[in-house]
Amino acid sequence: MTHSINYGRRQFLQYSAFGAAAALFPELLLANPTSARRSPTPGFKPDVEIEFSAREVFVPILNNGSKTKVQKYFAKLLKGPENTVQSFEDNYLGPTLNFAKGQKVRIYFDNNLLEHSIMHWHGLHVPQKSDGHPMYSIEPGERFVYEYEVLNNAGTSFYHSHAHNLTGSQVYFGLAGLLKVTDEEEKKLGLPTGEYDLPLVIQDKQFNRNGQLQYVRGMHDRMMGFLGDTILVNGKPNAEFAVKSRAYRFRALNGSTSRIYKLGWDDGTPLTAIGTDVSLLEKPETKPYVMLAPGDRVDLWLDFSGRPVGSKLAMYSLPFSGTMPPMFESMQRMRGGGQGGRGMMGGMGMMSGGLGQGEKFPIAIFHVTEKVGDSPKLPVQLVRRQRLTEKDVDNADNPLPIAITERHMRPLVNGRPFSLDEVMEIEKVKVGSIKKIKIFHPHEEHEMASQTSGHDMEGMDHGGMGGRGGGMGMRDEMGGGMMGGMMMAMAHPIHLHGQQFQVLSRKEGHVDREDYETVRHGFVDSGLKDTVLVMPGEEVEIIKPFQDFKGLYLYHCHNLEHEDLGMMRNFYVH
Template identity: 55%
Template structure:
């Protein structure tokens, strides 16, 4: 009898979702997932036929950096050396554990010798860059310690801010958290003709949250709930530094902002209510500047902000804050976790990010261009599947974060994940809460609810909560739904529409004005109850390209799939 009771209780916890919290105390050593990661492939070597314009040696290694007063913090760090290329290709951020900023130009041929000096496997992904599949940093190319992978590619991107970071399966979150990340600034002639702020007037700002112990060492994922919700630190670092401040002149600047956090979502806004003037997103410049009261920025997203301090007196200052918002965490977490979720820096609260101080007056400043860039706009008529979007279904459950109802497994392709080379596809991201492991039809759509278990409780015990008629709005599915930044490797995409309905509307009102969807994107924040349609080209390169949640703990749990471009 006691055994039977125990099994029944465990089954109840898993089916109701309470298991998410009952298992929160599982120790870190027991949290490793066991999903197949695919074959171990030999590292790529340099091709004699490839003649680079830029050649870089990049190393991932153990290091220590003084971040807080007192004892140095042990980190993992990218260190680079320019072998060939223009002066200024590499710029180190002063006193930071972050990798150097790489400045490249459209049309350049780039070779990067990446050596692993860590004590564990790693591989580098060029987030936002349009490169061949072999060069994209797929987990199957993760290198053992001591190995070197040679990347060779031509820069096809338009001017934009991109990221390089590790992508070994089940280890990405931990390696990024411990310091492995850097920025890639691509320039092109269209951008150069605008005369935008450059040099000291163009400031990269990498936002990250971290948690330190009493010895100044990084603390990461102590409980399972920190993996399920994504890890949130209790201290903000900018460019790897605490209490970050920038000294500026009374003129216009260009702030290149990157969310380098594992899971934290920011709602950016100036403390004095000054609107943000956005000139670009992940994939580069917008057609024209957009003025926003605030801007949402999820992990993996980037923002290009025109910040004009003209007319502000010497000694004045502005503080960029993350403003209050709600709805990003599951209702179940908010209602039931109580002290488990206690933090001095709760997600969605109001806190400072960095300070800008005007320290000198100048008489001249560039003017904000009315037109920025010429963008080619896709329509449904351009897509190969206007009536049958490719599904990217989000589902959450106890110990389970999935895309298209299946955990990541190398080469576990569903029919709709095979994409013809050269095609332009309509995709739809939505919360479906389908049963783990089930296949799904291409374009499954709104009617796909849960089956059995909590699906029955959703209909009988708690009732529907409005919306599309049977997906995430039903019962416990709604209670477990949370925000996910969805990242697609390869070419950038264009957001066509966002729709939201049901019980989430009040929460959604706190974020809805902060989306900048008019430009090119590679990562899009999907809120609970939201459906996002986007158009993405699949051009130039065949092979396997990942798509996944950029909440890095979710990615490591298997919330990741592949497209095969054929």
Template identity: 65%
Template sequence: MLFAKTGQQQNKATPGFKADVEMEFTLRDAYVSVIKGGRKTKVQKYDAKLLKGPKNTLVELKGNYLGPILNYIKGQKVRIYYKNKMSEPSIIHWHGLHVPQHSDGHPMYTLAPGQSYVYEFEVMNNAGTSFYHSHSHNLTAEQVYFGLAGLIAVTGDEEQKLDIPRGEYDLPFVIQDRTFNKQNQFQYLRGMHGKMVGFLGDTILVNGLPNVMFPVKSRAYRFRAVNGSNSRIYKLGWDDGTPITAIGTDAHLLEKPETRPYFMLAPGERIDLWLDFSGRSVGSELVLYSLPYAGAIPPKMEEQRLGKKSSGSMGMGGGMGMGMMGGMGAMALA
């Protein structure tokens, strides 16, 4: 395989750039237990080590294939030493962050196996949610599907003055659809139809796992929802019809909260949800669904593509979840 050398490789730290945060980032092939009790699934995985900076800069999501959560503060200077330990080319793109061109992860800087790169940038964003992912030419969709993605949370002085849930009450909610074969391995683009209209999986994963349950207290939470799917659009809403409130979208907070019956979330989009469980009884459950909606793909065509009968009108994404039921995350009051 040939690797294009159209961008100048930055493989050394810049003299005079005084980093507040330094990390080592590597990517590798790995095997992770996604489906409990079954064979481990082969994935592509980011590993990271914090060399300098606040301890909560890196937060690992244990037991799954997603990369660690990166917690940045506006104004921090960041240096990342990146090495490709896989058998195919890759580079990281910081989706939503305002960074210099040479640190954006453009495909022209794609690294061949064994090569290294040094990212350097100042965090210029206001408080909000972004994410990072592979950005290799002709390999982006497949590498993201197999695991090369993670969430970024930015905070700053303005946000710190607001009464917003933090710490254990500020939770990731990365939504992805996947298809597994009988050996619990990811299946991607099984035919020409998927290549033409985009991949749609038959199982919803949240934070890299199926059938996710969040034990919550009788209080407000912030859920940073990210659509990490390749093509699927989600119509997020509660199973009992309770309105849902957003406080942020993509890489910034809203001027004021917005409450609606549901929110649409396309691939790559982020939305910060304010989920308030105050007043609900202990032991009660709420399920966040991808509600049915009419879209670009007729239901009958989607049934034929999946080789199974679907529930409801799925279009590009509604109605799918645990199996084909539509649920993607349950919140149980402890």
């Protein structure tokens, strides 16, 4: 689990990049990482104080008597309401945090791992220094202090490691936890609470014969994304819930590093969503199924009223297609599903073991064990939000591009890898502005040029880009051009740090219609989002405010293997 790292060299590079960033953006007043946020800020008076630590421990996962080595967050409440921290015994998941809008929060994070780390508050709108940017990663034995006010409305977020080049492995081995925010508007709705407000954290893992976690077995797992063969819910396999004949609120989080889920009932009953990534919806939405990409959340209203005691209902991830490269999916179909045997494709582990992306498999079983006479009613109206439109943006005719590309075994954003000390002109935005952003897969190189026309794209690497079935010029790394088209056509969950955004439109463009039909009815795009799944050939337009805080805010693929390969960039808010 620990990684062989030259800490002196890594620290030198980190500090050098930090210094370069400070030189480029002096108004950010970036503190030296050796002293950044090591002690509380005078004058900041927190309502909540929590002492966090991360360390390696052994916990039971597989219910076979064995214990599995994991990395785990621990938390101790120093100040604040009693229910702020809800810890789990014998579980690798971090404690659930319960915050209220308007609270001022101070968190002390002690890194007791054997490698560098930092915590990111995924979905929260916080200052740069408290966002968990990898430039603030701390070494073993060091402490980092977060301070922020909870500005979010009621909704479901989560927190996880965001260590540079180690995000995927640290999240996979356990460094993540649920974070809930409430507000006065939510409290008036009478939604299910307490034992009727439950987490549904879904992850896939791979275990060896000794019950230990395995992760990333070659370049294939990095390029395609790691897929395990064991589905865990709330940290346990073969999940079962004993429920009463009434309505529940289940907060579903896709905590996997790359697996996409298509949630649906086995009997075809529709699902009702009441919230998305960071906020309640204006009105409940009923869907035949719900697509849940890595980093995505959806609050589900699951109503078991009228179902007899003893009845069972199974939630599945239903079959879908089109999220993986065509050649990869063809091979999967040829072998009847799954990823195939290890060692195909020239010994690169291109078809390593595990459940294939888009296969059908069970998530959890719900047993109705008790009949009750009362149940909350699903509100017709949840919350009221002023929806942003193109009239609110200052670049309606010239949206900022986020071009998703993969070339030379490197997933890229806007043709560039991650760099702390580089910001292109298209990545510089004024604080207080509201921007229209276009996220797309360039179908051809000339399309990349047309989509980004009007922007200064100096430094962008245009070479070898193609679309679904198009070439990518990978002969240098692969010894031939066969891999080019295969690597390009993947779905990517794009996550933007900082303030939440709204999805303006989805344009099908160059999508495969048959594949797209298997997923299109499961997107819940009407609420506030911080992560959006973009299908191959699809173009998604969003509206994102850049308000309140200056600084460097990441945008990246939340396929964490891709993120660790450099599919990540910064917006510079100034």
